[in-house]
Amino acid sequence: MWPSSWGSASLRESSVRVYISVDMEGVAGVVHESQTDPSTPAFAAEYGRFRRLMTAEANAAVDGALAAGATKVVVNDSHWFMRNLLAEELNPAAELLSGDPKPRSMVEGIDGGFDTALFIGYHARGRPVGELGINAALAGVSGVPVALVSGDSGLAAEAKELLGDHVATVVVKQAVSRHAAKSVAPVVACRMIREGVIQALQRPHQPLVLSPPVTVEVDFAMTIHADMAELCPGARRTGGRTVAFTHGDYREVFRGWRAMLSLSA
């Protein structure tokens, strides 16, 4: 649980540049693809509701960062076509990075000189490859620690295991089944995120640094996907539906992962 009030936050003397990556599956209230799928006309009304809730959680993180003394805030829309956040409703103190493709996807621009990163609306891994770890490791290459992640209860456990006890986690919902969850109200989620960010930015955090060489292994849904991903230079077929990529430089591992996903799409 989080206290309802932290009192006034102390401002930092040095500039604090905050990078915020916002996904949608881990937003409070989201339980089904009809709420997060921007490509299906039949889902338009539901999707329209939930992109507004996604924007509200992004704003909660921006507000928390500003209250903790942030001097620069960039928000990266990190879901699907990456055009979900409502620009006109986003806190004008933040810059919005929107649209796709972006070479570094959910962490595009993380190498642009940031002190800390926040991952909002993230979700627990459904496969051996977890987006949280892949993105946190790329932030780590630039020396940027992840200070806070918000999302479901499974994500919180994954974040602690991967990033260590220093990372703050905000749990906005408990998974019940694949398409069901018990969630706090959206306004409560926003308050928890804002207060969690203020608190997290008062503490030091460690970047995730993976010792080389690093291997990423992608387990595809179908063998035809693995057939295509295997065309990526340096890729190795390690199973019927599995392709691996190893490199000493994690930035190349990330590029290999992105290339494999794009080839298989």
Ligand SMILES: [Zn+2]
């Ligand atoms: Zn997403």
